[in-house]
Amino acid sequence: MKDDHSSTRACDCRESSPDRPCDAALAAYRRALVEGDLPQDEVPGCLRSLHLVVEDRDSPGFMIPISPETASFAALGPIEEALARQRRNLRSARAALSVFETLYADVHRQEQPALTRLTGHAAISRALDAAVGSCHEELRTAQPGGGRPSHVLGEALPRDLRTLQRGVRQRTIYQHTVRTHPATLSYIEQVVAAGAEIRTLAEVVDRLIICDRDVAFIPFSEEPNTALRVQHPALVRFLVKNFDNAWARSVPVSPDEAPTRSPVITSDLQRTILLAVVNGETDASIARRVGMSRRSVAEHMRRVSAQLGSNSRAQLGYLLATSGLLDP
Template sequence: CRAEVRTAHPGGGRPAHVLAESLPRDLNNLRRGIRQRTLYQHTVRSDRTTLAYIEQVTAEGAEIRTLPEVMDRFIVFDRDLAFIPYSDEPHTALRVRHPALVRFLVRHFDETWSRAVPVRPERAPLRTPVVTSDLQRAILQAVVNGETDAAIARRIGMSRRSVAEHMRKVSEQLGSNSRAQLGYLVATSGLLDD
């Protein structure tokens, strides 16, 4: 990597051993002047291990943003080399050097980046209204689409219990007595209107 790295990581908080392995390398790159931009899902904002990593790399100039959902994991170096998942097997990746494909990934990342919310660990509270709103919107849209709690939890990167808690709060607000009624009320309430 000579100038910049873009990374996207779906799911919730990252494992401590992965972050411990990444931290020295990332700090070294940042100190060499490499620009690092990383996308995570909102759920990392409540993961202490990931937040500790974010605090250290942002102090050195990394930029971190979050969204309710993140595309598949990928990494792009210097707009000329990318790594994308090769299969469902862990630790396998496909190296991409084709200029058109790398350009497509960069454009996709940059468009997603523009919609993401910056993480600033030095500011409290960590959960901002826009994050809660984005998370709830993603969960509620999935409910309207008929997804199960397990499917929503996997896609958003949080536990099934957390998904159920978000739905319970909205159910109380709307006076819903069942999941089907909740889906109908959400769809007709205007909660998901832009």
């Protein structure tokens, strides 16, 4: 008799499911129990694979049923043995890898790459999770682009709360425009309640993440899903100083404040927009710079144009440069 252990199904007919045989198999087993045996050609394959029938030595060509309890030793034994073998292999592989992990750490502790390009969302996420998970003192982040998408905030919130619960100081700089973005404000309220510090600026140059003073992450290029991991002490120190300078110029966010902009923030935003106009930037470029829509940028420019009596963009740039509105 040939036992079929290659199939994961209890029966090979169309009516069976992975964990329940078909009615024909159940009927055949019942008939075998009642009649005492069955002709071999009338025994479904699943009864053979589960070892529920064996050849009748006294009646060649017939098979007799046995109890499921007895069949379980033959049916389940090889599976349990395979699982035990896999567990032994797992322990052996884990032990061997730990030796190589020690060797790897020893070598890279002495000579670690100062700059590493990361490509792809998965690679960047793994590197960030490892760095943030190893952060012990302070996490500094700068987030450009105004309000962040809800799904991004949903992924970031549990990770940031875990970091704060470990006693890590977390400081984040956003752009002023997040103060009217409900999803980002909700996220800010929760992390501030857990101990985070949030401030805003009119302009955040680019995304930045610094873990302690050991490693930093910055965009590698304009291409999406590319990042640069920085581990050179001098470069990380430079990025820390830039962050701290921006932090000193930023405005704290109070979780219980109304979602409006104060005169200081409104003036800061308007000054940044008008300076960009004087420098000849387009509406789209200015919108990206301050993290707001092109329509909002155009509305700012319309108001100032009406105030100065400007009839063209070129004239507006000249009047702004000579009016004193942009003086410190």
